[in-house]
Amino acid sequence: MNVLSRCGSAVAVVLGSFVAVVASKLSLGYDSTQVEQSDLWFRNFVTPQWSGFVVVVMALLALLVQRNNSGRWLPIAAALVGAAVIAAPSVVSIMANQAVTVTAVGSGLLLAASALVAASDRWARLCLMAGVFGGVLFWGAIHQYVPFDENRWMVSLGPNPVDAAVHPVILVVTAVAITLVALRGDIGVVGPDRRVIAGMLAVSCVFFLIYVFLGSKTSSTPMWILSVVIVAAATMTATWLLPERDRTVVWVGFGVAAASVSGLAWNEGSWWVLVVGVAALSAGICVANWTRHPKLGFALLAAVTISGLLSGSASFDIIPTIAYAVVLPAAVGYCAASSVPEGTETAVFGSTIPLSVALFSVSAPAAPATLYWSNGAESPPQLPAVAALSPLPIGIFIATLAIMVAGVAAARPNAASDQRTSVGS
Structure with missing residues (x-):
């Protein structure tokens, strides 16, 4: 594969995975939290957890179909069908409430198409992970530039028909880019074993069930902590199915999910912070190509997470803001580039754990929110470009501890591998 082909493949894979994640996030209803805490029958099927679960399951099922087939028809079909499904609400x-699932199905197919064209090249698999993590980190900034859709209220003012979460033109460009790469590139065999993908599907189901019954927005703090412990155990079980060289990326995904316990509040003036964040993500990837020490990446993730304790402080609030705006993207890029797996299905499963494990980003213990209606006559306050938002300290401590556990677990196979290499030499 020449340099031009590799660049084209990288652009298509990053674009496809990024659009897939952003589409699944933007399809969520504005009142999904209120619906989740209601008695409506579909309350568990409109949450970020459900959306992430569907995305991961659809992507893994598509990879399962492709496992022993190196043909080009599946990635092309997945790209075209996935883009069409995401665009369906515009037609x-x-x-x-239905658009959440519909968009997640299309996003999963689009992500699978990106993964399939990335199967034969390590650089392309890294681009796949960068696109997914970039979508997780920056979808909130993208959301500020998407036209407000008043119909996306599921209960408060609806339900009503909605538009596509991503503009159809962007979806067409994405599908065409993946199709061209699939026609010109090398589509390799995806996975080593059906057992591995089946195990990943089972663990993804566990993630969803744990959220529904133990870790949702309606759960108490002790139940939430218990759900974190069980999810960590399920993640460890998933790593046992994988070769030692591929286990680190799963713990990286878990660490990024835990770091999302706090986050950034974006506004329309945040574009320059988005640019800085993308640059930091790219810088982290570049540094990891020179020196790869996953433990350093996990240490940065833990430091960023614990900085959330300073959120809301009049004197030190700038520290978590800088940590989440700059240090977190750099740490994620470094971790991703330090843990690129051989298996494409592992790259998909590991990088999408921040989507399929919403315990930290959605339901961490937080102070009760105060909601009110405004007549629009009030002058809006002057908001900063970005601001860090954090849950209660117990949520930050548990998330930091989870990252430390992930770092230790990720270091064990690497140490064993290094020892075997030294003995062999």
Whole structure:
């Protein structure tokens, strides 16, 4: 594969994985939290946890189909169908509560198409992970530039038909880019074993069930902590199915999910912070190509997470803001580039754990929110470009501890591998 082909493949893979994640996030209803805490029958099927679960399951099922087939038809079909499904709300009448699942299905297919064209090249697999992590980190900034869709209220003002979460033109460009790469590139065999993908599907189901019954927005703090412990155990179980060289990326995904216990509040003036964050993500990837020490990446993730304790402080609030705006993207890029797996299905599963494990980003213990209606006559306050938002300290401590556990677990196979290499030499 020449340099031009590799660059084209990288662009298509990053674009496809990024659009897939952003589409699944933007399809969520504005009142999904209120719906989740209601008695409505679909309350568990409109949450970020459900959306992430569907994305991962659809992507893994597509990879399972492709496992022993090196043909080009599946990635092309997945790209075209995935883009069409995401765009469907712009063509047919789909209600806000239904659009969450519909968009997640299309996003999973689009992510699978990106993974399939990345199967034969390590650089392309890294681009796949960078696109997914970039979507997780920056979808909130993208959301500020998406036209407000008043119909995306699922219960408060609806449900009503909604538009596509991503503009159809962007979806067409993405599908065409993946199709061209699939036609010109090398589509390799995806996975080593059906057992591995089946195990990943089972663990993804565990993630969803744990959230529904133990770790949702309605759970108490002790139940939430218990759910974190069980999810960590399920993640460890998933790593046992993998070769030692591929286990680190799963713990990286878990660490990034835990670091999302705090986050950034974006506004329309945040574009320059987005640029800085993308540059930091790229810098982290570049540094990891010179020296790869995953333990350093996990240490940075833990430091960023614990900085959330300073959120809301009049004197030190700038520290978590800088940590989440700059240090976190750099740490994620470094961790991703330090842990690129051989198996494409592992790259998909590991990088999407921040989507399939919403315990930290959605339901961490937080102070009760105060909601009110405004008549629009009030002058809006002057907001900073970005601001860090954090849950209660117990949530930050548990998330930091989870990252430390992930770092230790990730270091064990690497140490064993290094020892074997030294003995062999």
